[in-house]
Amino acid sequence: EPEVTQTPSHQVTQMGQEVILRCVPISNHLYFYWYRQILGQKVEFLVSFYNNEISEKSEIFDDQFSVERPDGSNFTLKIRSTKLEDSAMYFCASRFSDYGYTFGSGTRLTVV
Amino acid sequence: AQRVTQPEKLLSVFKGAPVELKCNYSYSGSPELFWYVQYSRQRLQLLLRHISRESIKGFTADLNKGETSFHLKKPFAQEEDSAMYYCALKRAGNTPLVFGKGTRLSVIA
Numbered sequence: 001e002p003e004v005t006q007t008p009s010h011q012v013t014q015m016g017q018e019v020i021l022r023c024v025p026i027s028n029h030l031y032f033y034w035y036r037q038i039l040g041q042k043v044e045f046l047v048s049f050y051n052n053e054i055s056e057k058s059e060i061f062d063d064q065f066s067v068e069r070p071d072g073s074n075f076t077l078k079i080r081s082t083k084l085e086d087s088a089m090y091f092c093a094s095r096f097s098d099y100g101y102t103f104g105s106g107t108r109l110t111v112v
Numbered sequence: 113a114q115r116v117t118q119p120e121k122l123l124s125v126f127k128g129a130p131v132e133l134k135c136n137y138s139y140s141g142s143p144e145l146f147w148y149v150q151y152s153r154q155r156l157q158l159l160l161r162h163i164s165r166e167s168i169k170g171f172t173a174d175l176n177k178g179e180t181s182f183h184l185k186k187p188f189a190q191e192e193d194s195a196m197y198y199c200a201l202k203r204a205g206n207t208p209l210v211f212g213k214g215t216r217l218s219v220i221a
Contacts, residue, residue: 004155033208042213043156043198048206055206091156093209100146101209103156 006104023092114139118212133184135199145182
């Protein structure tokens with residue numbers, strides 16, 4: 001069964017540093033998403049991406065965040081200057097049309 | 113704005129007992145409702161979607177628009193059902209999922 005792949009599985013970074021979280025969505029999927037889950041809290045929507053542009057973003061997705069699909073296969077989330085409160089699990093998801101979302105296994109980001 | 117409420121953070125049941133994981137939502141339109149499951153250290157997996165009206169791993173969920181609920185049920189819990197369960201709502205169109213806080217189900221042998 002096709003999977004959404006996320007790398008790395010765990011990233012530790014110093015406060016103020018830039019991080020890039022990578023995702024390879026399922027190849028024929030058209031819609032891409034990033035979610036995050038702070039420890040002990042619910043899964044929160046960050047951003048959705050379709051047709052090479054952001055289609056919707058939440059209040060969490062401020063100017064520190066950006067997304068790219070640089071080569072038609074990877075889908076990246078960049079945090080320019082990490083803060084302690086950015087520590088969370090970050091999940092990538094993709095879907096094709098009206099089918100269910102397929103989630104990756106997540107990247108645990110720890111900001112120290 | 114839409115909201116999904118899962119009132120129980122933790123639910124413990126004995127093996128073989130019935131299970132009901134509660135989910136209530138608030139949304140003025142016609143939502144699409146989902147249940148996702150996350151086993152220990154694994155990814156979120158789609159368990160059910162209301163439009164499919166199917167039973168997966170013995171679980172069922174019925175959308176009750178009058179009560180704005182989408183409770184997940186299983187008549188006989190198994191130990192392998194122990195996991196985090198998330199209820200999620202989606203508006204029409206290319207819109208993101210909105211998740212509840214999740215319920216941890218623990219099935220005791």
